[in-house]
Amino acid sequence: MDQVSDAQLIQACLRGDERAWEALLERYERLIYSIPRRYGMSEHEAAEVFQNVCITLLEQLERLRHHEKLGAWLVTTTRRECWRQWRQAEPVAQDGPLTPPPAPEASPEEVVAEYEEYMRVRRALERLAEGCRKLLWHLYYDPAQPSYADIARRLNLPLGSIGPTRARCLEKLRLVLEESGA
Amino acid sequence: MSDASLHEHPRPGHLSFAQLADYVDGRLAPEQVRQVEAHLASGCALCQADLAWLQRTLGAMKDRRWSEPPEWARQRARQLFSRPPEWLHERARALYHERRAADNRRRHVDLRPPSPVLRPIARPSPRWAAVVVGLLLVIAAVILWQTVRPQPASVLYAATLEEVGGDVQVQPSADSAWSAGKKGLLLYTGAGVRTGEGGWALVRFPGNPTVALRSRAHLVIAAMSGSGGQLTTLQFEQLLGEAEYVIPALSAPGFYYRVTTKAGQVTALQPTRCTVRVDEDGTTWVSVSEGAVMVSTPGLERTLNAGESLTLSAVAESTATLTPSPSVTPAPTPTGPPPTATSVPTQPAPTPRPPTRTPQPTETAEPEPTETPRPSRTPEPTETEEPTRTPRPTETEEPTRTPRPTETEEPPDG
Numbered sequence: 131m132d133q134v135s136d137a138q139l140i141q142a143c144l145r146g147d148e149r150a151w152e153a154l155l156e157r158y159e160r161l162i163y164s165i166p167r168r169y170g171m172s173e174h175e176a177a178e179v180f181q182n183v184c185i186t187l188l189e190q191l192e193r194l195r196h197h198e199k200l201g202a203w204l205v206t207t208t209r210r211e212c213w214r215q216w217r218q219a220e221p222v223a224q225d226g227p228l229t230p231p232p233a234p235e236a237s238p239e240e241v242v243a244e245y246e247e248y249m250r251v252r253r254a255l256e257r258l259a260e261g262c263r264k265l266l267w268h269l270y271y272d273p274a275q276p277s278y279a280d281i282a283r284r285l286n287l288p289l290g291s292i293g294p295t296r297a298r299c300l301e302k303l304r305l306v307l308e309e310s311g312a
Numbered sequence: 313m314s315d316a317s318l319h320e321h322p323r324p325g326h327l328s329f330a331q332l333a334d335y336v337d338g339r340l341a342p343e344q345v346r347q348v349e350a351h352l353a354s355g356c357a358l359c360q361a362d363l364a365w366l367q368r369t370l371g372a373m374k375d376r377r378w379s380e381p382p383e384w385a386r387q388r389a390r391q392l393f394s395r396p397p398e399w400l401h402e403r404a405r406a407l408y409h410e411r412r413a414a415d416n417r418r419r420h421v422d423l424r425p426p427s428p429v430l431r432p433i434a435r436p437s438p439r440w441a442a443v444v445v446g447l448l449l450v451i452a453a454v455i456l457w458q459t460v461r462p463q464p465a466s467v468l469y470a471a472t473l474e475e476v477g478g479d480v481q482v483q484p485s486a487d488s489a490w491s492a493g494k495k496g497l498l499l500y501t502g503a504g505v506r507t508g509e510g511g512w513a514l515v516r517f518p519g520n521p522t523v524a525l526r527s528r529a530h531l532v533i534a535a536m537s538g539s540g541g542q543l544t545t546l547q548f549e550q551l552l553g554e555a556e557y558v559i560p561a562l563s564a565p566g567f568y569y570r571v572t573t574k575a576g577q578v579t580a581l582q583p584t585r586c587t588v589r590v591d592e593d594g595t596t597w598v599s600v601s602e603g604a605v606m607v608s609t610p611g612l613e614r615t616l617n618a619g620e621s622l623t624l625s626a627v628a629e630s631t632a633t634l635t636p637s638p639s640v641t642p643a644p645t646p647t648g649p650p651p652t653a654t655s656v657p658t659q660p661a662p663t664p665r666p667p668t669r670t671p672q673p674t675e676t677a678e679p680e681p682t683e684t685p686r687p688s689r690t691p692e693p694t695e696t697e698e699p700t701r702t703p704r705p706t707e708t709e710e711p712t713r714t715p716r717p718t719e720t721e722e723p724p725d726g
Contacts, residue, residue, distance in 0.1 A: 163385075167379065177385035248375050270374055
């Protein structure tokens, strides 16, 4: 449902389409979760924020007016939720180590633009053949950041082919992105 | 283009895609970096465009910010849309209380320095103050607009457990567990409230109707529905004990409420103040202190005016005893502090009248209260009727408990 607009998904949700709700979550769950993580919250705290924002989204679906700005609305709502949780935990947090402050906050629209670029590339990656998809995933998404040698071993490729294959896969990725209108 | 051509044989006069990717990834030796940068500095538009694409795309791919939530959180979020599980009720309650507590804290001067983690959003600058003022104006405009625009039909209404005393328990929906009823809890259609010995509770509904439960009472909010964003119908299932229903004069036009007990139904238009007590055997006692209500059982429909009370038996050979009283009839056996809705402004008891307005159509297809002419004869004190009523109302006449819809307490903005 990647090509479906936010407005269409919201309308489908309001009609009771559960798949539309799942598609909305699929589209924005990383955006929501990233904000408390960037504020230095633990995984558990960030998951709490994520759930509360999802509840708020469900509560507000019917009242949302500017469907095309759903992403920015979610950023603002999540920041508020982080602030609320921080206010509650403040006396405790001051006793413990504090996470360094984040960089000056970008506007919700800027955050959404960066997130959409990330998701756009990720969706394009899903359309590549398995070999390219796996190689690029290990090269650029794998949190372990494995070496070329490790990747060659995992994918059963000659070590010397990793570089050229990567270039070929990036070219294909570029084609997919161009075909999708980006 | 073959792999080898990309990597080992650069495009004539240009850098290869692989070279540029290595450059972006930082995999080139210093000498190779100098060569690439020299070529880019020469103004090669093709290579500069490739480099820009690689920097943007690989930068997005390497961005570690957008990690996925834990699987359990993802699953719970997906479950929100279907029938919400019990944990959601608990979370909604917790959120409500947390938000109230946060609001209360903000009313006090807080001299503690904000955490540097959230300093940018925790310490508003004068510019932010201006933004906040602007937002308030916008919110005020939105509220004004909301009051005049047509509301969507599927507005979800919530009552508030406004006051509690002693043992009070609530059940968010028919299939959920009972838990301690705390002040401020939101109650939706299908919620139940019960009080223990000496317990009492006051439930307030949108538009200010209230129900005060006294000791050892059990009430279920069977339906809340409305029209144009205003609550117009309340339906209760009173299973046990005594409750006082107060409908103020300011309720929505056409508002009515209906109380169903084992012995019959009580239907009222605004404004009324009426007490209903249900005994263990289902016997129902109805007393009206303001306004008028209609009491109905199969075979009997009667308008009960201020100062009158009526007893309905739940057994097959039931009798209805009409007892007019010159003053407000006290509840015969209330215990615990009487949780009367004193904060609700009510009009003086108006001239009793039969219902003349047709209630708004509701989603629950509840039958409209039957317009019944008042009995032509004046009820005699302690008169006992032998109505031709059929035995106890059948199950189909009792409102079914609506499964609780999705939790959506009314949010402030959208």
